[in-house]
Amino acid sequence: MDFFTSKVMEELYDLVKDKFQQELRAALGVEKEIQNLSSKLNKIRQVMDDAERRSFKEKHIKLWLQDIQAFCYDVEDVLDEWRITTHRQQMEESEDGAPGGIRRKISNFLYHPIKRVVDFAQRPEIPDITNKIKELDSRLDQIMKDKDLYNLVPVTYTHISGQESKRVPTTSFVDASEIQGRDIDASALIRVLVRNNNNNNGSPVVISIVGAGGIGKTTLAQLVYGDEQIESHFDERVWVCVSHPFDQIKIAKAIVESTTGSSANLSELEVLLKKIQNTLSQKRFLLVLDDVWTEEDAKWAPFKNCLLNVALPGSRILVTSRSERVAKMMASVYVHRVKLISDSDAWLLLSRIAFSGRTEVLGKIPHL
The missing domain is CATH 3.40.50.300 (P-loop containing nucleotide triphosphate hydrolases)
Known part of the structure; x- marks a missing residue:
């Protein structure tokens, strides 16, 4: 499940760090909401390992994780809409600057930053996108409240250029x-x-x-x-x-x-x-x-x-x-x-680790 939040966090990071995108977000009034999405998702990632561990036994946490997955898909959809719209804007600007459009080219050169923001804000699909971003921020508030209600334990992640620190590499060797x-x-x-x-x-x-x-x-x-x-x-x-x-x-x-x-x-x-x-x-x-x-x-x-x-x-x-x-x-x-191992197998594994396989302990499986 951490995969989904990690991917969305990375996309939000790319959006937040871009200077032109900052101007667009500020002009559209969604700067605060996008910053909130990034911050809240980071806090959710910190408790993801604990949530996944507990979800096997606690149905309400499993449902909470499903809500997060659905939420991340919705965030991806909105970000895709944003990217498609900005791409169209850039394509239209390229056409404006084509040979024969000298007056437009001079105008773009003189007023380019303001013109791009204004033109982008006037696109008919923008109000729908901005409303969706604000709705997502509100939805995430409820997910955050549930996180606190379930007393999930955080695990700290460090970020380098918006990505989590590298995991310990695995090998093929196992006993x-x-x-x-x-x-x-x-x-x-x-x-x-x-x-x-x-x-x-x-x-x-x-x-x-x-x-x-x-x-x-x-x-x-x-x-x-x-x-x-x-x-x-x-x-x-x-x-x-x-x-x-x-x-x-x-x-x-x-x-x-x-x-x-x-x-x-x-x-x-x-x-x-x-x-x-x-x-x-x-x-x-x-x-x-x-x-x-x-x-x-x-x-x-x-x-x-x-x-x-x-x-x-x-x-x-x-x-x-x-x-x-x-x-x-x-x-x-x-x-x-892959599903959880049975209770009896879990007990045998635990007893082997805890008691180094002592025969008087192994086999005495409690009622779980």
């Missing part, structure tokens, strides 16, 4: 004996990964693991990645921690370094993608992309096209994400939704 209650999930995924599929049109099949933050998506992917059947089935296995933002160069380098075993002293995406093609050509591979956040097809497309018709049939891309929209964007043929 399978320490994992509890994921055998059925792992078996289901392994069956899908090794299944013959000749209808993928030469492109590796994408399979996604989707679930809330902290529920065990990465752990499940690690369990599957290290399975003996998976290890023997694929010629090449690659693990890449993606996280946010989706850094194409970093991801491409990680794939190259994993497949070649040496550092990739390259900085051009085109060159890196060609290297990936060479190393994975005529191999049946499993590529794990852990913790994918981006919904932008344009960022994923170069990798998808690079791997098209390169590898042997049966190659797979396994994705973990909090967002089903990410799974859809990546054209997943199968989505595995």
